[in-house]
Amino acid sequence: MTELLESALHNCALTHYLEKFKDNDVDDNVLKTLTDCAAGSMEERLLAEIVPSVGHRLKLIAAVRELGKSSSETEQRAERAQVEETMKIIVIDNNISVNSQNSESVGDLTVDQAEAVVILQPLFDIKSIILKSDEEKGTTKGKQLLEEIGETNVINYRIKTVIKRRIVNYLVKQYSYYPSKHEKQNLAECVASQLFQNLSNQQQKDIMNLFYSPSTVIISNSTGSSVRKRIPASGLIEERLRHLRKKYSVGLSINVVSSSSESYAPSEDDEGKKSWLAYSSSPQSQVLEYMAQTYPMRTAEIRNTKDISVTLSQWPRLLETVGMIDQDFSFRHPEKNELMLRNWTQIGQQIWQAAKNTKLDVTNELGVEQHINNWTTDQVNNGSLILLPYLLSNSAYTRSGKKRRRITGGQSSYFFLQFVNATEDLEAFRLSELTRKQPFVLCVGNLKTLTIQQAYIMVERRLIAAETLVKAVDTCFKIFHVLQLQFPEECYGVWSFFDHSVFKINEITAPPSCVLSLSSQIIF
Structure with missing residues (x-):
């Protein structure tokens, strides 16, 4: 069977x-x-005979690991779905007799008019999170708190x-300052069910x-016409996230934030691996292996520095x-690492078609000799990338002092993708x-x-x-x-297009209108 081999390649x-x-x-x-062996082993040498290129071997190893991780996650989802389908717990109304003749039997329980609640595997181990935090902070406050909850089942301000x-x-740490609704909701459910399991279902709710409490939409008819009103998400988790985002100036565009007293606390083992990697x-x-294991430490450091x-x-x-960039990106945005490489031929074709529809003059504006x-x-495939700054510059501006200055397609292209001749000294270019x-x-080549x-x-x-x-x-x-950098304002629309339409990361909630316009023509 070579399904994994073919997929990885x-x-x-x-x-x-x-x-x-x-x-x-x-x-x-x-x-x-072959791809999960010790350095210097016979297996490593055999793999090198088949794939002589070091770079290709690293890519293959990373691809096999990524597929293995995806397979494991798929199995976990399947197991969870099976649990949802087969395991149910019955919430019994105290006013209903379990000996009722019209009751239904489930396992050892017999009830009438019962409410079925699906048992889900917990996404978070709340007690472990609290105790792990104790270890990192060198305190026993969390342990004492858990003992107090076990004795009283009371939740107070402290x-x-x-x-x-x-x-x-x-x-x-695990999901960034903008975790999904699913992650926040599961976290709240785990707090209620794991720490306060002796309370009633309504109390846990x-x-x-x-x-x-997730956001909801209510419809009001008080004025004679239907009015939709959105109630934003609320609760302690949401309030705390908003506070941290405001405190560290974390926006939905990619920002670098200041140092935090509550940042990731690396262990001695992490520091040792970082030192080894430096030399x-x-x-x-x-x-x-070490780069994967030090990802949380590295991400916290990047988040807390501007340099x-x-x-x-x-x-x-x-x-x-x-x-390594691919690996860190896949940790940050699972299942999105291969989106561009897998879909660009199709996307590029549609960008090319959009440029033809807008009658973009590639000769005079881009300097390309051959008619589009x-x-x-x-x-x-390549030209569609070169077309993007010109298609997305119609609403691009930069600030010069207090004035806004219009950015042309050529200026946007300069900050996104530049051509140099093969005869140019790249070392001198790099240093200057x-x-x-x-x-x-x-790009080293000929734009014409x-x-x-x-x-x-x-x-x-x-x-x-x-x-x-590509x-x-x-x-x-x-x-x-990966480095949590801001997109340059000169080509902000171009990188916003990749963020919004290609990788669908959605960290930019309000992309420029030119991005939305072009994206409406892209289907994949």
């Missing part, structure tokens, strides 16, 4: 190795052994304040609503080791680049003929080579998210 665009794997009788089980702070800190670039398997150069000097493997109607498939502080894409010889990402005077232009833009976008 497809996801990292290495399908040309498929026949070589099959010639060596590598099935899914053998693949797992208890709810401690619980709120501990669980929301955990929520932010009240505690759940105390911690989180070691091999073995690759060890780098991959990107400090981050990159302390975590050099982030840019110097292939696949005559572009080849490869030219459309001071204008653009945020990452951008650099849409010929691309090599693509790079430029960040902090570092040039990172990419296999294709991959360069994909990596550049991920760098913004």
Whole structure:
């Protein structure tokens, strides 16, 4: 069976190795052994014989692990669905006799007119979260609180304040300052059911609503016509999240926030791994493992600093080791890592069509000699990226002092994707680049003929080579998210398009009108 092998090779665009794997009788089980082995082992050498390129091996290993993680999550969802389907608990009304002749029997319980409540596997272990926080803070306050709740089953101001702070800190670490409604609701349900299990169902429901009540829409007919009114989400969890977002100036666009007294507290083991990564670039398997294990620590540090150069000097493997940006991005946004690479051919075709519909003059505006109607498939794939700044610049402005200055398509393109001739000295270009502080894409080639010889990402005077232009833009976008950087205002619409329409991350709640207009023409 080679389903895993084929999927992994497809996801990292290495399908040309498929026949070589099959010639060596590598099935899914053998693949797992080859990609999950110790550094210097026989398995590692055998994999190197099949895939000589170090970069390709790292991509394959990352793809296999990602698929394994997805498979595990799918199995967990299936198990949860089975529990939802087969296991139910009956809430008995005290006014109903269990010996009623008209009653129904479920397991050992016999009730009439009972309410069925689905038993779900808990998403959060609240007691462990509180006790783990005790360890990090060097206190026993959480333990004492749990003992008090067990004895009294009472929730007062002091208890709810401690619980709120501990669980929301955990929520932010795991799911960012903008967790989903599902995560917040499950967290509140777990607090009620795990800490106050001796209370009645209605009391537990009240505690759940105390911690989180989702937004609702009510319809009023008081004026003779229906008026829809949205009631925003409320509760201790939502209040705490709003407080933290305001305190640290965390917006839905990607912002860097100031240091926090409640930030992630790294262990000695984390610090040791960080130190090893600062000075070691091999073995690759060890780098991959340590980078994955130090992700929470690294994310907290990035969140609490405004100096990107400090981050990159302390975590050099982030840019110097292939696949690390993809790995951190997949942790930050699960299941979105391959969206652009998988769908760009289809998206690019529709962007090209939109440019034709708007009669964009690619010769005079972009400098491309060949008429847009005559572009080849490869030219459309790459050219659609070059078209974006011109399609999305109609509402782009930047502030100069107190005045707003209109940004042209060419100016937007300069901050998004720049072409240089093959004869240009890239080292001199790298050292002289001071204008653009945020990452951008650099193409070595000829814009007139849409010929691309090599693509790079430029960040902090570092040039990172990419296999294709599409991959360069994909990596550049991920760098913004991994390093928690703001999109440049000169090409804000372009990166907003990728955020809103390609990766569908939705951290930008109000994309520019030009983005919404183009997105309405994109279907995939």
